[in-house]
Amino acid sequence: MNASHDSTRFLRIAAWIWIGYLIAMALMDFALYTPQVQSMIASTETNPLQVQPLPQNQPLPNNPQVNPLGQNPLGQSPLGQQNARPRNYLLPVYLYYAVNSFVALLFLLFAHWDDIQKKLGSFYYPLLLLVISAAPIIINILVVPRFPQGPLSNAEGMALRQLPVLFVALALVAWEYQLPHIIFFSISTTVLELGLILFASIQSRSIFVFLFIAIIRTISFIALGIFINLLVNRLRTQSESLREANTNLSHYASTLEQLAVSRERNRLARELHDTLAHSLTAISVSLETAKAYFDIDVNKTLEFIDKSLDATRKGADETRRALKALRSSSLEDMGLGLAIQRAAESAAARFHLNLTLDLKNPMPTLSPDVEQTIFRVAQESIENIVNHSRAKNFSVHLESDVHTTLIVQDDGIGFDTKSKEPTGHFGLVGMYERAQLAGGKLKISSEKGKGTKVVLTI
Numbered sequence: 515m516n517a518s519h520d521s522t523r524f525l526r527i528a529a530w531i532w533i534g535y536l537i538a539m540a541l542m543d544f545a546l547y548t549p550q551v552q553s554m555i556a557s558t559e560t561n562p563l564q565v566q567p568l569p570q571n572q573p574l575p576n577n578p579q580v581n582p583l584g585q586n587p588l589g590q591s592p593l594g595q596q597n598a599r600p601r602n603y604l605l606p607v608y609l610y611y612a613v614n615s616f617v618a619l620l621f622l623l624f625a626h627w628d629d630i631q632k633k634l635g636s637f638y639y640p641l642l643l644l645v646i647s648a649a650p651i652i653i654n655i656l657v658v659p660r661f662p663q664g665p666l667s668n669a670e671g672m673a674l675r676q677l678p679v680l681f682v683a684l685a686l687v688a689w690e691y692q693l694p695h696i697i698f699f700s701i702s703t704t705v706l707e708l709g710l711i712l713f714a715s716i717q718s719r720s721i722f723v724f725l726f727i728a729i730i731r732t733i734s735f736i737a738l739g740i741f742i743n744l745l746v747n748r749l750r751t752q753s754e755s756l757r758e759a760n761t762n763l764s765h766y767a768s769t770l771e772q773l774a775v776s777r778e779r780n781r782l783a784r785e786l787h788d789t790l791a792h793s794l795t796a797i798s799v800s801l802e803t804a805k806a807y808f809d810i811d812v813n814k815t816l817e818f819i820d821k822s823l824d825a826t827r828k829g830a831d832e833t834r835r836a837l838k839a840l841r842s843s844s845l846e847d848m849g850l851g852l853a854i855q856r857a858a859e860s861a862a863a864r865f866h867l868n869l870t871l872d873l874k875n876p877m878p879t880l881s882p883d884v885e886q887t888i889f890r891v892a893q894e895s896i897e898n899i900v901n902h903s904r905a906k907n908f909s910v911h912l913e914s915d916v917h918t919t920l921i922v923q924d925d926g927i928g929f930d931t932k933s934k935e936p937t938g939h940f941g942l943v944g945m946y947e948r949a950q951l952a953g954g955k956l957k958i959s960s961e962k963g964k965g966t967k968v969v970l971t972i
Contacts, residue, residue: 521690522631525642528682529622532646535678536618540611546664547604554603606660610653617649639690647683647703650676655710669723673731684735688742696739703735704728770951777944793829797822835864850885851875851912854892854920858910865900870909878914884972887952888912888920894941895922895968903927903966920970928960 624630624642631638654676661667666675680703687699711724804818845853851873862869880888892910899908903926911921942958945968949956954972 521639522625524686524689525625525639526622528646528686529618529625531682532618532679533615533622536611536614539675543607543611543664543666546666547607547662550662550664551603603662606657607662610657610661613653613657614650617645617653621645621649643683643686643690646679646686647699648706650679651703651707652710655707655714659714669727673724673727677731680731680735681738684739685742688739689746691743693740693743696743697736700732700735700739704732777947780944790829790833793825793832796825797829800825845885845889849877850880850889851877853889854910854912857889857893857896858908861896861900862908867900867905868907870907872909872911872913874913877912877918880914880918884918884952884954887948887954888918888970888972890948891945891956891968891970892920892922894945898941898966899924899926902929905965918972921967923965923967925965928962928964928966930962931958931960 621642624645634641654672658667658672658675665671683703684696684699687696707728708725711721800818800822804815804822807814807818848856852875855871855873858869858871861867892912896908896910899905899922903924905924905926908922908924908926911919911923913919945958946956949970949972952972954970957969957971958966959969960966
């Protein structure tokens with residue numbers, strides 16, 4: 515198993531948690547033992563004859579509470595420790611934090627050392643996991659029993675000292691491995707702890723306390739590890755689902771983009787058909803007629819030639835306008851309101867129509883897709899008016915409150931709305947599709963001889 519990027523990141527977080535926990539515990543021990551040291555110093559100064567330390571490894575007679583090894587597994591202080599010098603009194607505490615800090619800093623170094631990760635390969639994660647699991651137990655069992663009397667120097671205190679770091683190790687196991695590994699971790703840490711307790715010759719009464727705590731911890735670790743592992747598996751499943759959804763969404767967006775390009779090409783093809791193709795057809799008919807009248811009536815011939823020239827000029831103007839629309843970016847340059855205003859005023863000026871504008875400026879911020887949809891619907895509606903409606907007047911209304919509403923209305927000849935694609939009216943299906951894709955609603959109402967009204971609501 516190669517340590518993934520997330521696993522490495524969690525190892526680094528675990529290292530900082532370990533170091534932070536040691537700092538917190540050091541402050542707690544400092545607060546607990548400082549009054550005792552001060553009391554010993556004061557007692558030494560007032561009654562120096564009372565300070566008579568016992569030789570190491572020599573128990574007091576008639577005091578079975580004192581460990582023959584000079585240790586203090588139950589937190590009961592031998593008289594020799596009570597009368598020891600303050601410097602030696604806290605030596606086990608200093609040793610505990612020195613060794614723990616060294617191992618934790620080494621763990622932190624390895625967690626941030628990318629080269630060692632590459633060299634160790636699949637052994638990298640298990641090795642660091644072994645360090646953070648075993649080191650606290652070994653140091654705890656071998657050093658804490660020598661602590662001076664205090665709330666955290668007995669069996670319960672020893673269990674509490676190592677528990678937070680073991681919780682972090684459990685989380686690392688549950689993140690990277692499955693249920694059998696969690697059970698193995700929980701049992702192996704318990705076996706290691708109990709084996710070290712027997713090796714250290716802890717008193718029999720304390721062994722039962724350690725055994726009871728170890729059993730409870732093992733059961734708790736297995737239950738908590740299963741819970742964490744279930745959460746991790748669910749998280750990974752959701753992440754995989756999100757990746758698949760993102761891939762599908764990207765594919766869908768690409769398809770929509772291609773569809774939009776295809777629709778725009780079709781719209782431009784229809785627009786060119788309405789302008790350039792019609793103009794060329796009219797020119798062709800006029801020239802054929804002029805050719806027929808060439809030997810019969812010169813005046814008629816000249817008249818048809820003039821019509822051809824006029825149709826040519828109009829066709830050229832329409833072609834330039836279509837090409838300019840392809841090059842322009844009025845929506846990006848001027849914003850939605852001004853872009854619609856420019857399109858409407860340009861159409862009214864070209865075809866000598868009366869225009870009524872009611873645009874609420876400034877408009878609120880809309881997404882680019884929504885702005886593009888509104889502008890395209892307005893543009894298409896205006897083009898239909900000037901090309902097919904034979905209207906004299908038209909109006910454009912745009913406002914935004916809870917919803918953004920666009921209304922384009924004319925007094926032209928109208929058409930039958932029941933027809934899927936009315937003759938001469940191009941782009942209606944595309945307008946409906948644009949509105950639907952933007953999450954809006956398009957309504958077109960028209961009657962023959964009574965004009966047309968287009969309402970877009972998003």
